[in-house]
Amino acid sequence: MRFISEQQQADLLDMAEVVEAVEEALQAYSEGQTENPLRHVLPFNEDNKYLVMPALSDKLGIVGLKTVTFAPNNPQQGKNTIVGSVILSDYDTGESLAVLEGAYLTKIRTGAISGVATKYLAQQNAKTLCVIGTGEQAEGLVEAVLAVRNITHIQLFNRTYDKAVTFADKLAAQYDITVKVFKDVEDAMHNADIIVTATNATSPVFQNALTNGVHINAVGSFKPDMQELPSVALQQADKVVVESSDTALEETGDLINPIEEGVFKASDLYGELGNIVAGRLEGRLKDEEITVFKSVGLAIVDIVVANYFYQKLLKSDN
Template sequence: MRVISKHDQQELLNMREVISETGKALQAYSEGKTETPLRYSLPYNKDNRYLVMPALSEELGIVGIKTVSYAPRNPQKGKQTIEGSVLLTDYDTGETLAVLDGAYLTKIRTGAISGVATQYLARQNAETLSVIGTGEQAEGLIEAVLAVRAIKRIQFFNRTYDKAVHFAKQINEKYSDIETEVYKDVATAMDNSDIVITATNSSQPVFKGQLAPGTHLNAVGSFKPDMQELPSESVVNADKVVVEATEAALEETGDFFKPIEEGKWSAKDLHGELGRIVSGELAGRESPEEVTLFKSVGLAIVDIVVANYFYNKVVEQDRG
């Protein structure tokens, strides 16, 4: 059995390769070639949650389980909000192949799914990215967008301004050829953006109104019915609303619960699943003026596919 650490994953990561593998997993899911139950959530210690997510695919020859602890008060203690692990199992023998650090893998998986969405839904000439929320997931999301679009400028907003400044400095050091700027006002941070990322723990919309024509938005923060980081107007007025898993999205996120409760939107207004766009069954972006919105709540089969990607890399290089 291999133990694959965060450091191992960082050393082995090629985001373009992970995005490609993620696209295959999303397509397999939408074609019914996976077993991916809705995640099981156990609340504990007030706001904390323990999430259990098994998944397998005969088509892809993989099986595994991801467990995650979500502890929103951890940053006040100098710790990560998300901790967890992924257990990868041999599809033929049932033997444990690897245990992987789940926090870093989650960041990469979250980014890669939005990378696939950006590849198919953002304008090809997109140059300006706005990032709303500069927590743990933001770095992976940025890396994935940069893997599929030639971004020249990134605009940041976080409710804690100093946190955004610190994060922007890190991004600028990593990608020195990209212009960065931090704003104290979210609307200004979204001005002239081609792509917007929202990655917050907010229970209230983090911006107001609808998106500007031509914008693509990746929303990854709201994963509970009482969390809503998107205003209802942005969902209602988008030309295409896309998800990775219809059932999970409608069950789990307040970004859809709220406009449905308000009678402004319904499940029939979904354009469809991202995997069906990858396969060519559904259209992606069809015009420069379209507003496209991708809402992600995570998908366990993608975690297992990404874990398998790192496992294969580790075996090739005899690491772990």
């Protein structure tokens, strides 16, 4: 059995390849070709959560288990908020093939899912990306969006301004792109073609109306008591897309709260991203459409990404 560290995963990563693998996983999910139970959440030590997520797919020939701890007070100790691991098992024998460090894998998985959504829902000529929340997940999200769109400007906002500046410096060193940090979230959103929200907010991170043609990837709200997007954003959207209708309606305040407020209905969901990948639903049809992708994650995608890294490692050994 192998252990695949964060550094090994980083060395093996080709985000464009991961986006393609994730497309296949999302399509298999929406075709009913996966077993992906709702995550089981166990609270501990007051604010912490322990999440257990098994998944498998006969079609893809993969099986595995992801475990994650969410510890919101960790940054005060200089530690990551999200810590975990993924166990990849052999589909034929059930033997454990590898254990992968989970925080980095989660960052790449989260980014890649939004990369798929951006590929099908954002304007083809999108140039400006706004990122609201510059924590652990933001790097993977930026890398994935850049893998599918020719972004020339990145606009950042974070509640802690200095963290956004640090992230901006990192992006500027990594990419040949103009990066600017804003102290006001609405200024950061101005003229953005794509907006990414990746925060731990329990209330909406902006209040202004969305502009025609914008696409949003909302990835931070994964519990019923968390809401990044104002309810009016769902009202405005021409298409609201999710990975899993059942999971999203069960787990995220970004959908639960607008439904309880009576401004959005479950039937207003446009559909699942996997059905857009498969061509059963159309993606963006007009430049002026407002599209929202609400992500809460799917364990089968984590297992697919784990398998991607494992197979790449085997090839690198030869």
